[in-house]
Amino acid sequence: xxxxSQDPRHKITKxxxxxxxxxxxISEHNRLYWYRQTLGQGPEFLTYFQNEAQLEKSRxxxxxxxxxxxxxxxxxxxxxxxxxxxxxxxxxxxxxxRGMAEAFFGQGTRLTVV
Amino acid sequence: xxxxTQPPSMDCAEGRAANLPCNHSTISGNEYVYWYRQIHSxxxxxxxxxxxxxxxxxxxxxxxxxDRKSSTLILPHATLxxxxxxxxxxxxxxSGTYKYIFGTGTRLKVLA
Numbered sequence: 001x002x003x004x005s006q007d008p009r010h011k012i013t014k015x016x017x018x019x020x021x022x023x024x025x026i027s028e029h030n031r032l033y034w035y036r037q038t039l040g041q042g043p044e045f046l047t048y049f050q051n052e053a054q055l056e057k058s059r060x061x062x063x064x065x066x067x068x069x070x071x072x073x074x075x076x077x078x079x080x081x082x083x084x085x086x087x088x089x090x091x092x093x094x095x096x097x098r099g100m101a102e103a104f105f106g107q108g109t110r111l112t113v114v
Numbered sequence: 115x116x117x118x119t120q121p122p123s124m125d126c127a128e129g130r131a132a133n134l135p136c137n138h139s140t141i142s143g144n145e146y147v148y149w150y151r152q153i154h155s156x157x158x159x160x161x162x163x164x165x166x167x168x169x170x171x172x173x174x175x176x177x178x179x180x181d182r183k184s185s186t187l188i189l190p191h192a193t194l195x196x197x198x199x200x201x202x203x204x205x206x207x208x209s210g211t212y213k214y215i216f217g218t219g220t221r222l223k224v225l226a
Contacts (some may be wrong), residue, residue: 004157033214035216040218041218042199042201042216042217042218042219043158043201043216044216045213045214045215056211056212056213057211058209058211058213059209059210059211091157091158093157093158100146100148100160100163100203100205100214101146101148101160101163102160103160104160105157105158105159106157107155107156107157108157
């Protein structure tokens with residue numbers, strides 16, 4: 001399968017714990033996006049990488065959130081000291097230079113903070 | 115403030131054309147309009163994009179008004195598998211960064 005893969009698909013964690021999600025983009029894609037989606041809402045932009053450089057970062061990405069893309073390949077999104085409000089679907093997408101024209105999304109990681 | 119506005123839901127009979135409108139009145143002159151759809155429990159799927167001219171591909175057609183303040187996605191012969199939430203997306207510079215803004219989308223239900 002050569003699509004975007006995300007791991008894990010589901011994560012349940014206790015409030016205050018740290019969690020880390022992984023995204024493996026389509027191999028030839030140099031752009032990678034993270035979005036967050038809550039129930040009934042459209043995806044909200046979190047951050048964007050071009051190769052290993054994090055070029056854009058939403059203010060939604062508070063100090064507790066950090067994203068990396070070492071060597072411009074896979075990416076990780078870490079949430080420290082999770083809060084119940086962090087419960088959401090975290091979506092990763094990758095694209096070529098065409099950006100959101102033909103970006104491919106993964107299935108997402110559903111986070112539940114209890 | 116909403117950057118894109120779409121009706122929350124629409125029904126369409128199977129085999130008929132589905133016309134999904136989107137208002138993006140504050141779009142800047144060089145930004146594209148993108149359409150994606152999301153079937154339950156899956157990630158969004160790209161459909162089509164356009165700047166000024168009408169566009170057509172194997173999935174859909176996109177009609178953009180001359181003033182670029184609104185657009186319509188057309189699924190020419192809707193099938194049951196087209197039941198999904200459809201998002202109109204535009205990139206805006208807001209809060210110090212460029213963001214692709216998804217709205218709340220239109221939930222399209224194709225009826226047999």
